[in-house]
Amino acid sequence: AQSVTQLDSHVSVSEGTPVLLRCNYSSSYSPSLFWYVQHPNKGLQLLLKYTSAATLVKGINGFEAEFKKSETSFHLTKPSAHMSDAAEYFCVVKGYQKVTFGTGTKLQVIP
Amino acid sequence: EAGVVQSPRYKIIEKKQPVAFWCNPISGHNTLYWYLQNLGQGPELLIRYENEEAVDDSQLPKDRFSAERLKGVDSTLKIQPAELGDSAVYLCASSLQQGNYNEQFFGPGTRLTVL
DSSP, X not given: OEEXXXXXXXXXXXXXXXXXXXXXXXXXXXXXXXXXXXXXXSXXXXXXXXXXXXXXXXXXXXXXEEEETTTTEEEEEESSOOGGGOEEEEEEEEETTEEEEOOOEEEEEEO | OOOOEEEOSEEEEOTTOOEEEEEEXXXXXXXXXXXXXXXXXXXXXXXXXXXXXXXXXXXXXXXXXXXXXXXXXXXXXXESSOOGGGOEEEEEEEESSSOTTOOOEEOOOEEEEEO
């Protein structure tokens, strides 16, 4: 069985403050984990991926995520939010021949 | 290098009409996915192809949906007849041969409105 839970449907932060988007997963296999971003009326874009090489993964636009096996978590963070970060973010788990998307977290950045 | 191409970008039809979506994946990508994304939700897999073979179509409503990937490159997704509940964004994605570490590259999607 495989599932992914994004714990917050909406997150609101002020510009320049840290961002934390939470993701928990379950998988019967050693999964790969991904974060994608979707801006309005745009396609999904890969932010970063975990493939077991390193538990702290750095992605594009200053985002990073830490894989914590003991907590089955893969939370996405950024030290300082920018207005252009406002979008929807999806956590994805990929196990043996199966891909599962979370329900998404909408990030609002307040000027 | 061109990304995943989808057409049309938008489609408005009346219920009970047929509709088709087309996808051209990134060159060299053997794996092709069709997803359905409802407003405010994550994408849900409809069908996955490895080359020309549909290897996972368990979530495809086969009474009205069909798909093909002739020659293992382009793909078409069809709905006949369309229902009001089919209004959604249909996403196509491709990746290198199926493997845990290969990320998917997504097209811009086709937004379908059924009236």
